[in-house]
Amino acid sequence: MELVDQVTLQLKTIHLEDTDISEYIVGIVEDESLEEDEKREAISEFLAETTDESTDTIIDTILSQWKTIQHNLEKEESDRKTQQIEKAQALEKERLMKAEKEREELARLAAETASAKQLSKEQKLQRDRLRQQYGEMDEGSNDDDLMVNQNAALIQEKERLRREEMKKQNEKEKERNKMLLDKQRQQKLDKDAENKKKGPKKDRKRI
Template sequence: MDLVDQVTKQLQTIKLEDEDIAEYIVGIVQDDTIEDEEKREVIGGFLAETTDEPTDTLIGTLLMKWKTMQQDQEKLALDRKAQQVEEAQALEKERLRKSEKERERLAELAAETAAAKQLSKEQRLQRDRLRQQYDDVDTGTRDHELTVNQNAALIQEKEKARRDDLKKQSEKDKERNKMLLDKQKQQKLDKDAENKKKSAKKERKRG
């Protein structure tokens, strides 16, 4: 309930229901340049012109309620300010935590970099030897594969030459066998012809 409602409610107790009167009294009550005693006199004199009801208690109640409302507002402002300070402190704490974490990370990274740069000569030589071994193994593997491929090609070439020789030899054998067979046939024909001649001579002698 705001101050206007408070004043309106108090004025109803002395049978006054005028919004303009309520707003006028609120203006006086809220004026921080006027002392409370002077406020009592001004408000009392104003109400005396509008009502015959006693107003001292009413005025005292209004001033007390306004003071209570001011205290509540001040407390609320202080609480709000304290909350803002607390939130700001929490944000700053989180910022510092992140900053410290980042600093530690950078320190670790710097230490790792420094350690990497401090490899001893022997460590570098050992590393180079290992790399050379891997390179030799890789080169040996490639050389072996090349040799295997070359051997396979040579074997295929020899096998092809052997098949060609066998084919040529087979053709020669066929040709030779054909010639022998033809010769044998011719010899048989010649022999048969000679036998016929001999038989014919014998027949003529008998006759």
């Protein structure tokens, strides 16, 4: 329920049902330049001109409801930022796991390629021995080795590019998380500073 609706309900208890009055009181309550005592006094003086009923209780209730609304809004904002950070961390973890699987797959392919290359050499030696034995011409004997070398080079280059891309993405994620945390810390510092400023003002008013 919005504050204006809550104010309207409170005013009904002293037989005041006027939207303009409700909105005027809400304007006082939401005025950040006024201390709570100043808001209380302004509302009390305004209502005294419109009713003879006692207004202390409903003013206390209205100000209490406003504090609850503000607290809930601050908590929602804090939870939202926390969820953003947790989501970013989860995505980063998922990305790293995926990258690790890709590296393992590339390593497996490289091992298979190396094994195939070794087998190709053994087969070539066996073929050369047979050709020497039977006097056959050795034609195109280097074709297989050339293809294997090219495949191995492509795999190594792909792995290098993937490592560079993952490093860039990791740096971006770290920077974004750092910015979110710094922003949250700064907002807390600003709020603490604002509360400290309001403290002396209240003390001067009581004096």
